[in-house]
Each structure stands twice: as C-alpha cells, then as structure tokens.
Amino acid sequence: xxxxxxxxxxxxxxxxxxxxxxxxxxxxxxxxxxxxxxxxxxxxxxxxxxxxxxxxxxxxxxxxxxxxxxxxxxxxxxxxxxxxxxxxxxxxxxxxxxxxxxxxxxxxxxxxxxxxxxxxxxxxxxxxxxxxxxxxxxxxxxxxxxxxxxxxxxxxxxxxxxxxxxxxxxxxxxxxxxxxxxxxxxxxxxxxxxxxxxxxxxxxxxxxxxxxxxxxxxxxxxxxxxxxxxxxxxxxxxxxxxxxxxxxxxxxxxxxxxxxxxxxxxxxxxxxxxxxxxxxxxxxxxxxxxxxxxxxxxxxxxxxxxxxxxxxxxxxxxxxxxxxxxxxxxxxxxxxxxxxxxxxxxxxxxxxxxxxxxxxxxxxxxxxxxxxxxxxxxxxxxxxxxxxxxxxxxxxxxxxxxxxxxxxxxxxxxxxxxxxxxxxxxxxxxxxxxxxxxxxxxxxxxxxxxxxxxxxxxxxxxxxxxxxxxxxxxxxxxxxxxxxxxxxxxxxxxxxxxxxxxxxxxxxxxxxxxxxxxxxxxxxxxxxxxxxxxxxxxxxxxxxxxx
Ligand code: NAP
Numbered sequence: 001x002x003x004x005x006x007x008x009x010x011x012x013x014x015x016x017x018x019x020x021x022x023x024x025x026x027x028x029x030x031x032x033x034x035x036x037x038x039x040x041x042x043x044x045x046x047x048x049x050x051x052x053x054x055x056x057x058x059x060x061x062x063x064x065x066x067x068x069x070x071x072x073x074x075x076x077x078x079x080x081x082x083x084x085x086x087x088x089x090x091x092x093x094x095x096x097x098x099x100x101x102x103x104x105x106x107x108x109x110x111x112x113x114x115x116x117x118x119x120x121x122x123x124x125x126x127x128x129x130x131x132x133x134x135x136x137x138x139x140x141x142x143x144x145x146x147x148x149x150x151x152x153x154x155x156x157x158x159x160x161x162x163x164x165x166x167x168x169x170x171x172x173x174x175x176x177x178x179x180x181x182x183x184x185x186x187x188x189x190x191x192x193x194x195x196x197x198x199x200x201x202x203x204x205x206x207x208x209x210x211x212x213x214x215x216x217x218x219x220x221x222x223x224x225x226x227x228x229x230x231x232x233x234x235x236x237x238x239x240x241x242x243x244x245x246x247x248x249x250x251x252x253x254x255x256x257x258x259x260x261x262x263x264x265x266x267x268x269x270x271x272x273x274x275x276x277x278x279x280x281x282x283x284x285x286x287x288x289x290x291x292x293x294x295x296x297x298x299x300x301x302x303x304x305x306x307x308x309x310x311x312x313x314x315x316x317x318x319x320x321x322x323x324x325x326x327x328x329x330x331x332x333x334x335x336x337x338x339x340x341x342x343x344x345x346x347x348x349x350x351x352x353x354x355x356x357x358x359x360x361x362x363x364x365x366x367x368x369x370x371x372x373x374x375x376x377x378x379x380x381x382x383x384x385x386x387x388x389x390x391x392x393x394x395x396x397x398x399x400x401x402x403x404x405x406x407x408x409x410x411x412x413x414x415x416x417x418x419x420x421x422x423x424x425x426x427x428x429x430x431x432x433x434x435x436x437x438x439x440x441x442x443x444x445x446x447x448x449x450x451x452x453x454x455x456x457x458x459x460x461x462x463x464x465x466x467x468x469x470x471x472x473x474x475x476x477x478x479x480x481x482x483x484x485x486x487x488x489x490x491x492x493x494x495x496x497x498x499x500x501x502x503x504x505x506x507x508x509x510x511x512x513x514x515x516x517x518x519x520x521x522x523x524x525x526x527x528x529x530x531x532x533x534x535x536x537x538x539x540x541x542x543x544x545x546x547x
Pocket of ligand 1 (some may be wrong): 041064065066067068096154159160161162166194195196197198201217218219293339341360389390391503509
C-alpha cells in the first residue's frame with residue numbers, strides 16, 4: 001500500500017476517504033483499530049450499536065456471562081492492561097465484561113475513531129480506484145482502500161417463523177436485543193422459546209422470580225455445570241503472575257482455551273477409570289468436560305457414547321420427574337457435537353412447581369396470539385415472551401450487508417451453497433477485503449479473543465508488508481481458495497459434529513436457504529491454523545495475488 005496514495009481520495013469523489021474501514025466495534029474491531037493506529041494508517045470504525053462491545057453490548061439478557069475463564073478471555077496484547085484489570089468472577093457476567101471493554105476503549109482512546117449507531121447497508125469494490133465504498137443505512141457514503149469486517153460470528157439474531165408473531169400484546173424480546181433497563185419477571189407468566197446456550201443461561205435467572213415459566217423446547221442439549229465463583233485476592237495475584245504461562249497454554253490448545261484434550265482415548269482405560277475421569281471433569285469449572293476430555297470423544301462414536309451416557313445419567317439424577325428428565329435428554333446426537341451450553345442450576349429449574357417444559361419437537365408452536373400461544377390445539381396465556389431462538393451464524397452478518405466485489409458479484413450469491421474463502425480471511429473476487437473471524441477461520445471455533453488477536457495481528461502484518469513493499473491490492477487466487485475450502489471440509493469430515501444439525505453446520509430452520517448443512521467452521525484447531533497463516537506470510541503471502 002502506498003500511504004500517500006491511500007490518503008488522497010480520487011479527485012472526483014466527494015466522500016470521506018480512509019486507508020481502512022472496519023465494520024464492527026466488538027472485540028475484533030476494537031483490537032483492529034488499535035493495531036491500525038499503531039501502523040499509522042487512517043481508519044474509521046462503523047458500529048451499528050450505540051456503544052462498543054459487540055456481542056457484549058447486545059446480549060444483556062439476565063444470566064449472560066462467559067463460558068470461558070475470564071482471565072483467558074481478556075485481551076493479551078497489553079501487559080499494563082492485564083495488570084490493571086481485576087476480573088471479579090471466574091466466568092464474568094455481561095455487565096462486568098462490558099465495563100472491561102469500556103475500560104479498554106477508554107485506556108486506548110478508541111472511541112474517537114468509532115462512529116456509533118451506524119449500520120453499514122452496502123459495500124462495493126470500485127475496480128477503477130481499487131477501493132471500497134460503503135453506504136450507511138441512513139445514507140452517507142465512505143471510501144477506503146481496505147475493508148475489514150469485524151462482524152462477529154453470532155451477531156445476526158433470528159426470530160422464529162411463527163404465524164401471528166407480531167400480534168402478541170405483551171412485551172417480547174429476543175435475547176440479543178435485550179432492553180437496557182431491567183426486566184421484571186415477578187408474578188408474571190413468562191414463555192421462553194429455545195434451549196440453546198443462551199436460554200440455558202437465561203432460564204435459571206428468570207425462574208428465580210417468575211410467577212410461572214413455560215419453556216418451549218424443540219431440541220434438547222447436553223448441558224454441563226459452569227461452576228462459577230468469585231475470584232479472591234490471593235487467586236487474583238496468582239492469575240496476574242501467571243498470565244504468560246496461561247496464554248501459552250491457550251495458544252497450544254485446539255480451541256484457544258486453558259483446557260487441553262487428554263492424550264488418552266476413552267476406550268483405552270477401564271470403565272471405572274473413565275467414570276472417575278468424567279466425574280472429575282463434571283465437578284470442575286468451565287469447558288474442561290468438552291475441551292479437556294479424552295482426545296477421541298468428538299471423533300469416535302463409541303468413545304462419544306461413553307461421555308454421552310454419563311451426561312444423560314447426570315440429567316436423570318438432577319431432574320426429579322423421570323418423564324421431564326427424558327424430555328431433557330437429547331436422543332438424536334451425542335455429547336459435544338453441538339455447542340455445549342454451560343449451566344448454573346439449569347436442570348433444577350425443572351423441579352420447580354411453577355415451571356413447565358413443553359416439548360415442541362413433534363408439535364410445533366402453531367401461532368402466537370395477542371394473549372399468548374397455541375400449541376397442539378392448547379392455548380397458553382402469557383404476560384411476556386422471550387425468544388432465545390438463536391442466530392444466522394457466521395455468514396448471516398455478511399448476508400445482511402449487500403457486499404459486491406469484482407464485476408458487481410454479490411458475496412451472498414458467491415456463498416449461496418456455503419462459504420468459500422482463503423484462510424477464512426479473504427475471498428476470491430473481493431480484493432482488499434479482510435474477514436476477521438470469518439467463515440472457515442479457526443476463530444469461529446475458538447475462545448474468541450485468543451483467535452481474534454491472531455487474526456488481527458496477521459492482517460496488520462499483511463498491511464505493513466503491503467505498505468513496505470508499495471503494494472496496493474491483494475486478492476486470493478481461485479486455486480488457493482479452492483484448496484483451503486477443500487482442506488476445511490477434509491479436516492471437519494473426521495469430526496462427529498458434521499453429522500448433526502446445528503449452527504456449526506449453518507442450519508437455521510427459520511431461514512429458507514439455511515436448512516441444508518453447510519460447514520461454517522475451521523475445525524483443525526487454532527495451533528494448526530496459526531501455523532498455516534504464518535507459513536503463508538513467511539512465503540511472501542503465497543496463494544494471494546499482490547500488486
Ligand atoms: P442456538 O444455540 O441456535 O439456540 C436457539 C434455540 O432456539 C434452539 O433451542 C432452537 O431449537 C430454538 N429455536 C429456534 N427457532 C425455533 C423455532 N422456530 N421454534 C422453536 N424453537 C426454535 O442459539 P443461542 O442459544 O443463542 O446460542 C448461539 C451461540 O451463541 C452458542 O452456540 C454460543 O456459541 C454463543 N453463546 C455463547 C455464550 C457464552 O459464551 N457465554 C452464551 C450464549 C450463547 P433447535 O435446536 O431445534 O434449532
């Protein structure tokens with residue numbers, strides 16, 4: 001990139017011009033802004049929300065908190081920041097996380113380059129000027145040589161396709177558009193639709209004060225205990241002293257977590273040893289039971305069956321009514337093949353007299369009515385409906401922007417049968433567009449900030465390389481994109497999750513065109529991904545065409 005050229009807009013274009021536009025001011029957009037400033041390029045961030053934080057800005061529902069250990073989730077790029085910030089709980093709740101991100105934004109003075117309440121509607125590549133022009137929903141246009149998407153993989157909420165959905169007369173909320181004011185459940189008849197990771201965090205909080213709670217479950221999930229607790233002063237000191245080792249552990253683990261797979265196979269130990277190991281994992285905090293389990297539980301069906309039966313037994317032990325317990329036990333997939341919701345007294349909620357589980361796997365909700373819902377011919381009256389119905393994952397946020405590359409080709413059309421990318425960071429036909437945490441990028445299957453930092457550092461190094469070598473345009477070759485896409489599919493084919501419907505596989509029953517499995521993730525693990533990205537860079541960005 002030639003900076004003098006980049007800073008001077010083409011004479012006939014009366015729009016603001018930057019070296020780079022970043023879409024999104026969540027954790028990836030914030031860090032990308034920090035790094036680009038360091039590089040000395042001009043950058044503007046456009047954010048749809050009224051503040052920084054992305055997922056932690058929008059998802060304010062009660063119970064929202066990390067499933068990753070707080071200290072492993074924070075940014076690692078600043079020693080000063082690591083020492084200054086005290087996490088209060090092992091798994092930080094959303095309000096504290098947002099305070100942390102505000103603290104980061106203030107410390108590095110990020111807000112001044114972020115334009116809030118600015119949703120990007122279109123982004124088009126201008127071949128003649130080798131730049132991107134974006135248009136905001138309320139009209140203004142802005143140009144930049146580079147377009148960096150920091151959209152987040154779980155940021156495009158979807159409402160269910162239920163007739164009458166707008167007719168309900170009481171308050172109703174999607175969990176990802178939760179009001180900023182507290183919501184009072186006391187004495188109310190509340191419905192929750194959905195039993196994914198979000199609902200599993202929300203339901204125990206609602207159940208604490210609700211008049212009556214009805215949960216509509218289409219698919220059960222295997223949920224395991226989070227075991228959150230406060231961080232005491234001595235632990236705080238230990239955490240701060242051990243950051244380098246902890247981040248090294250994360251860097252070396254498949255998903256960027258502090259949990260690393262056990263090197264043994266599940267069936268090579270005795271039944272007693274296996275059960276004792278599962279008991280230990282179940283009693284420990286966080287994702288250990290998923291990420292730190294025997295190395296083959298997500299690959300080998302027989303191995304998977306052992307942990308699946310173990311978790312089923314736990315559900316049966318915790319839920320008093322055996323008929324309810326059976327409804328809560330998934331029958332169509334094994335443990336860990338969908339995202340494991342982490343829970344805090346979730347199963348005990350179903351022992352409350354004022355809680356009803358309605359299985360809608362075979363009898364879907366027929367209609368939302370002004371006073372509630374109709375299911376299987378029965379009327380359910382409600383004062384409030386909560387939609388914990390999930391997201392159009394990974395590619396959804398891209399689809400919601402009209403993105404056009406060379407020759408006016410739309411990204412939505414290009415990805416109609418599933419995403420194709422090079423390294424999950426660039427797309428053939430879309431020069432100078434870089435996709436942080438994009439599809440087929442290890443960051444979509446990761447303790448996010450660990451992989452975000454890798455993505456951002458790699459993109460920043462690329463831009464430095466282009467600047468130093470007076471290069472202005474980068475796009476992957478079709479061959480490189482094909483090879484990466486094939487590799488992504490090949491790596492995932494060994495894993496059991498590819499045989500199961502979930503957002504990992506691009507399934508969203510509420511959207512036409514998203515009901516066929518389309519792999520969205522890179523499942524080869526963060527270390528292998530990082531190694532490949534580094535290798536590409538070391539070989540002069542092989543697979544990319546630079547000019
Ligand atoms: P989700 O896992 O996709 O769950 C959506 C739920 O709504 C599912 O139970 C789904 O049933 C149900 N649903 C959707 N449409 C429906 C309809 N028309 N009728 C009835 N039920 C319907 O979404 P999520 O729980 O929001 O979680 C999404 C992801 O966000 C998680 O997997 C995780 O990666 C992330 N997350 C992270 C955290 C954290 O880190 N702390 C917390 C929450 C979420 P089906 O399963 O049958 O489709």
